Amino acid sequence: MTATASIQTGPKITNGVNVTALRDTIEAVKGNAEIAKFNFRATNTWLGGEKNRSTIKQFSGALQEHRIDGNAFVVDNGEAEVLLGEDRAPNPVEWLLHALIGCMTTTTAYHAAARGIAVEAIDSRIDGDLDLRGFLGLSEEIRKGYSAIRVHMRVKTNAEGATIKALTAMSPVFDTVSRSVPIMVNIETC
């Protein structure tokens, strides 16, 4: 028996994303669609007035339960003074913007990595218009939720803006919100 030199290669990492693991996941899902089925959950307790608190913990996916003994994230909803609260936490429609811009950012990083596109920075701003007459029940014609959302995303990459824009549209929260509310997405590459 002769000694052979062995080269230990680690996973391929692009944009901080483990592309080897991502490709392994895709192959696994192709072999068994049940692996792709996820169920996410939260519980929530009202704390009086505008205050309530969610606990985000266990979820299922890839044929198993996760965070059984792990992290429990405890997060609050509030309202600012003008909406009759004490401004102790973002309000639910602000949390929706956080979910949306976060999902578009993570999705861009992951899908760019899968395509071999290096991304060095992503900085965004997002805003949404909401007419309180809908919530107050003063008009049937005015929506209770957002009527329009705008996203401006500045991405440091060599890829074209149109390519990055297509990646953002793979986002699960973008899928949910954009089928309900017009979202104007502006991508600036640099």
Place this chain on the structure above:
Amino acid sequence: MTATASIQTGPKITNGVNVTALRDTIEAVKGNAEIAKFNFRATNTWLGGEKNRSTIKQFSGALQEHRIDGNAFVVDNGEAEVLLGEDRAPNPVEWLLHALIGCMTTTTAYHAAARGIAVEAIDSRIDGDLDLRGFLGLSEEIRKGYSAIRVHMRVKTNAEGATIKALTAMSPVFDTVSRSVPIMVNIETC
């Protein structure tokens, strides 16, 4: 001139909600619709891989800017290990559930208060189904976001479950998500 007894009455509070201020808001909006126009905002910075951070601060509404010198809420997105992250924060689709259940809860408290319905407790659970094949681009027929969401809300009140269910549907985030994803809402009163 005779002295008259004056009774100093404070605002009417129901469910921890200042109903006097709520009614004043409704009357003000009826007099000038511009008061009802709100614009909520966030900025977001990618921190590599699955990590990004939102800052939620200034917004406009009731004809002025708010939180100019006030609170800035700094909140993170993450992903669990099975989704190639380090599980340092809820992921965007979990934040969406937090926004939705929180909005339904706050809306129930406010609209019940406006109708003189006392609510003593609200405890909820929410979950959503998501098939990762949509996000991974493995099927055009499978949505990238949630395909179904279920809400179970336990409300301590003398009102009927159907009354409470109608109140939850006044929620702005419910409006946004329910036009895109089927949401099954189950109300249990006690």
